[in-house]
Amino acid sequence: MKKIINLAKKDLVNAFRDKLLVYMIVAPIIMAILIILFVPSLDSPKLRFAVDNSVPHSFIMELEKYGTIESFNSFSKLEQRVLMSDDVPGIIYHDGGFEVILQGNEEDYLKALPGMIIENASQSEPIMPIEIQSLDVNRSIVRNVIEISILVIIIIMGGAIMGMMIVEDKESKAIKSLAVSPLTTGAYLFEKAAASVIYSLISSFVVAFIMWRFAFNAVNLLVVIIPFCLFGVAVGFLIGIFANNQNSSIVFIKTLSSVVLAISIASVYIPRKLEWMLYVFPNFWAFKVLKIVFIDKGSNYFNSFLIAIITNVLLVSALTIYAQKRFKLR
Secondary structure: OOHHHHHHHHEEEEEHHHHHHHHHHHHHHHHHHHHHHHHHHHHOOOEEEEEOOOHHHHHHHHHHOOEEEEEEEHHHHHHHHOOOOEOOOOEEOOEEEEEEEEEOOOOOOHHHHHHHHHHHHHOOOOOEEEEEEEEEOOOOHHHHHHHHHHHHHHHHHHHHHHHHHHHHHHHHOHHHHOOOOOOHHHHHHHHHHHHHHHHHHHHHHHHHHHHHOOOOOOHHHHHHHHHHHHHHHHHHHHEEEEEEEEHHHHHHHHHHHHHHHHHHHHHHOOHHHHHHHHHOHHHHHHHHHHHHHOOOOOOOHHHHHHHHHHHHHHHHHHHHHHHHHOOOOO
């Protein structure tokens, strides 16, 4: 244990000496701050309306004087449009009156604006009752996806830092000196994995506080990011095993990060009937847990959590066995 602690101290000192590693440590925090400053603009209102086939054509022509019209042939498609990231109100005609469909997270003035426009657009007709409906969506899905992606990047960076530490040990021949020490390959990899998980957990909580202040459940966050922490360890092992120098490790990081983020974001927008195409990717199940909790605002994530744990444990175990054969410490 003392040998592992000393190795961890050495890695910590080396990490803060390397400018690239320092950047990788602080970059996600900077990104979280930028989200706070700029992403709220995603919720800015735009004069655009969604209507279904119940709305009279004559009224649509009048409504076009006030903004852009998007027409849909069914209420379900109109509802899907309203639920998108930008604030586009839906208008339907029902029981002799107009109804405005909103997400529910709009500013007060934007909630009142469609009703005022409808009244003006229908001045030539008798005043009709207007009903405001809310779909009870608390925030823009785009902002939610971006915030969860930041958590994913943080955890990947934890694994990437671990992988670059292994590569540095390989480049400096330090790993060969460890081969004649009492340290076993298992202990060496455990120290790297533990460092990755600790960094990921601490950084995740720091960034979560920056993005959400006190509006998040710390215990819930701890539980749902565990599968991705395991995946982060797998990423670190992949980089450490197959990259031979810092340049090649950077290529691995860019490639793996791009693939992981692409799969994660695709899992949000891909139709449910096509999700099976992503089942083979361990990070899909880890992200699915985050998606259920932070995007869908659900709590029934046990099955996905269990699959994510099993798949990522198997992946880490397989890479550990392979690393033990490659490094051959003891």
